[in-house]
Amino acid sequence: MSLAALSHPEQAVAIEVRGVSRTFTTAGADVPALRDVSLTVAEGEFVSLIGPSGCGKSTLLRMLAGLDQPDRGTVSVEGDKVAAPSLSRGILFQDHRLLPWLTVEQNVDLGLHKSGLTTQQRQQRVSDLIALVGLAGFERAFPYQLSGGMSQRAAIARSLAPQPRVLLLDEPLGALDSLTRSKLQTELLRIWKHERITMLMVTHDVEEAVFLSDRVVVMEPRPGRIADIVDIPLPKPRHRGDPAFVDIKLRLLTSLEVETDPPANIVEH
Incomplete structure (x- = not known):
């Protein structure tokens, strides 16, 4: 698949x-994580990466954050090759990683x-961000006083504090219950x-x-x-019961099943 096919040329x-x-060495053996991946994301787009565990999704995200480097190829943000972490690129993990001895406003700060x-x-x-994520009134609360959803809201506010132009999200809602997860998706x-x-x-x-997402x-x-x-x-906003929504979801699920099923001529032991 060509790089041009993956881009939106009318947008920056x-x-x-x-x-x-990217290949890692584990217990003396080489484990390939990514191979010849090319992708562009337009300014202001929301793009999601899906796939089976171990397919390199988080590795790619870490490279864009400057926390890892490719063996071959390049990763760039706004035309600059990524060589180290930068305030222009925020990252949000599944674990909120708030410092327990600091309040919400101190963590965001x-x-x-x-x-x-x-x-x-x-x-x-800090005040504007706390209001943006719906935590007004909890500025002086400590992480142990917050629910899981509230803690992740605080983490989102902290990641947005330096006004990054790109936000990288590594399963940010994965640890939440389904109801809280649905609410935070809307948020x-x-x-x-x-924030555009x-x-x-x-x-x-x-x-x-x-x-x-705009693209998956x-x-x-x-x-x-x-x-x-x-x-x-x-x-x-989208409606999950919309037939068009369901059709796209089924297409993606089918694609994942095809990609994760073992070849028919291979017998597993």
Whole structure:
């Protein structure tokens, strides 16, 4: 699949991955995680990566965050090759990773440590973000006093504090119960629209990907390669019972089943 086929040429490119491969060595054996992956994400797009465990989704996200480097190929954000972490690229993990000895507002303020803002500007930014994620009134609460959903809201606020142009999300809602997860999906969509930010999310939840994304990238089993890219042309917010929504979800599920099923001529022991 060509790089041009993966891009939206009418929009500025926020993320560009060209011919990326990555192999890890585990117990003396080489384990290929990614092989010849190319992808572009347009500025302001919400794109999700789905695929079986071990197909390199999180590895790709870590490369874009500057936490890992490819063996071959390049990863770039807004035209700059990624070589190290940067405040222009936020990352949100499944675990909220809040510091337990700090309050909500103190945790959010951590994201502004190297912002160059004045104390007053930092306080205003923290206050605005806490309100944006629906935690007004909990500024002085500690993480142990928050529910799982509230903790993840605080983590979202912290990741947005330095005003990154790209937000990388590694299964950010995966540890939540289904009701809380559904509510936070709606909140994440609202925040994406408000901040006008590019988002690239790893998820194992196909319905979540269809609900949130402009496009969904389907990865093959290890070594990870792009098997399919599906446009989601439905207007947002989306209705999960919409027949068009269900059709896209079923297409993605079918694609995943095809990619994860073993070849018929291989006998498993």
